[in-house]
Amino acid sequence: MQSQLTDRINRISISPTSAVIAEADRYKSRGVDLVDFGPGEPDFPTPEHIKKAAIRAIEENRTKYTPTAGILPLREAICAWHQRELGSHYEPKECIVNVGGKHAIFNAVSVLVQSGDEVIIPAPYWVSFPDIVKYAGGKPVHVETSAADGFAVRAAALEKAVTPKTRLMIINSPCNPTGGVVPPEEYEKILALCRKRGVWLMADECYSHFVYEPNSPYSITTAPGAKENVIVVGSASKTFAMTGWRIGYALAPESLVQAMIKLQSQSTSNPTSIAQHAALAAMTGPMDSVPVMLAEYARRRKRVLEGLRAISGVTCAEPGGAFYAFPNVAAHLANGASAAQNRPKDSFDLSRQLLEKAHVALVPGEAFGAPGHLRISYATSLERIEEGLRRIERFLHRAEAAS
Numbered sequence: 229m230q231s232q233l234t235d236r237i238n239r240i241s242i243s244p245t246s247a248v249i250a251e252a253d254r255y256k257s258r259g260v261d262l263v264d265f266g267p268g269e270p271d272f273p274t275p276e277h278i279k280k281a282a283i284r285a286i287e288e289n290r291t292k293y294t295p296t297a298g299i300l301p302l303r304e305a306i307c308a309w310h311q312r313e314l315g316s317h318y319e320p321k322e323c324i325v326n327v328g329g330k331h332a333i334f335n336a337v338s339v340l341v342q343s344g345d346e347v348i349i350p351a352p353y354w355v356s357f358p359d360i361v362k363y364a365g366g367k368p369v370h371v372e373t374s375a376a377d378g379f380a381v382r383a384a385a386l387e388k389a390v391t392p393k394t395r396l397m398i399i400n401s402p403c404n405p406t407g408g409v410v411p412p413e414e415y416e417k418i419l420a421l422c423r424k425r426g427v428w429l430m431a432d433e434c435y436s437h438f439v440y441e442p443n444s445p446y447s448i449t450t451a452p453g454a455k456e457n458v459i460v461v462g463s464a465s466k467t468f469a470m471t472g473w474r475i476g477y478a479l480a481p482e483s484l485v486q487a488m489i490k491l492q493s494q495s496t497s498n499p500t501s502i503a504q505h506a507a508l509a510a511m512t513g514p515m516d517s518v519p520v521m522l523a524e525y526a527r528r529r530k531r532v533l534e535g536l537r538a539i540s541g542v543t544c545a546e547p548g549g550a551f552y553a554f555p556n557v558a559a560h561l562a563n564g565a566s567a568a569q570n571r572p573k574d575s576f577d578l579s580r581q582l583l584e585k586a587h588v589a590l591v592p593g594e595a596f597g598a599p600g601h602l603r604i605s606y607a608t609s610l611e612r613i614e615e616g617l618r619r620i621e622r623f624l625h626r627a628e629a630a631s
């Protein structure tokens with residue numbers, strides 16, 4: 229079968245996070261009491277005024293094709309929202325609405341990257357970046373970040389990876405899976421590096437509004453000279469708890485946006501009209517759900533960190549943003565400090581055993597280019613977090629005793 233498919237589809241794999249979610253769903257459908265730390269989506273409902281706007285859109289028959297790039301009021305609203313919230317200056321002609329942030333990244337990479345191009349992606353990375361680059365024919369080049377640095381990538385480390393073939397750098401701050409936040413002064417150094425070396429900078433801002441003190445929402449687009457080199461990718465998914473609505477956007481120089489519109493016109497056409505009207509209400513309406521979610525994530529982050537750090541052999545950097553903890557569990561693996569036979573052989577194996585034996589679903593570090601780690605999404609209730617921590621601790625202690 230493989231040989232009947234194109235080389236480009238054979239270059240990529242199914243998203244490992246989707247695979248974990250599907251596996252967790254199988255357990256749940258069998259009635260298993262699963263603690264699910266898998267999904268990277270808010271556990272809060274979409275705010276009422278957004279849902280009502282969608283219902284109104286249906287009732288008013290706004291159910292037809294829209295312009296490929298999205299309805300003008302939404303493009304205007306995204307530019308105004310980004311200016312208000314993050315201080316940028318974009319016009320609707322520099323904005324395209326896509327079917328989620330992932331689609332915005334896919335389209336931007338498709339129009340910028342071709343065979344032979346290198347794309348620098350700090351690791352640990354969000355699962356889809358390397359595969360989207362590979363699908364476009366490019367080569368992902370990873371630059372390691374460390375827990376000691378809070379997983380924030382440094383310009384100096386990126387500089388060492390730049391070659392004449394480097395076309396693009398993807399910075400995801402706050403980062404999925406680590407929660408790492410690039411400090412503004414470092415981000416500006418990264419931009420200066422990109423400008424000096426003629427490299428595009430993609431700023432994935434999907435988690436921009438979920439940052440913990442002392443960090444605050446920041447966009448590199450406020451730096452002088454940013455607009456010529458930067459492609460912003462954003463999403464309604466996390467900020468407005470709208471993952472299923474599939475609305476994302478890109479802000480970029482007009483010529484790049486035009487190329488993305490061309491691609492979109494021959495693939496998905498416009499994002500769903502009804503979802504666009506919902507996103508319009510999100511971007512123009514009250515933002516009060518955001519601090520409420522953030523305060524709850526902050527409470528959960530504290531508890532997850534305490535709980536993980538209390539387990540012997542587990543270390544965990546404090547995430548500066550997003551809603552993930554990324555503990556290092558290498559000491560509990562057979563290839564860790566001791567080579568005990570009965571221990572899980574790697575974090576992939578550990579996550580499988582945690583699912584099968586402790587009924588805890590989470591994503592192994594291998595998916596993010598960081599073996600020896602686990603990604604725990606704390607977009608779930610404190611009560612489930614307590615239960616999950618108990619199960620992980622019990623499982624690790626039992627495995628330790630048996631080894």
Ligand code: PLP
Pocket residue numbers: 268327328329330331354400403404432434462463464465471475476
């Ligand atoms: N970028 C990052 C870092 C993400 O974690 C995600 C989703 O998990 C996305 C982009 C895409 O989100 P969506 O396509 O739902 O807008």
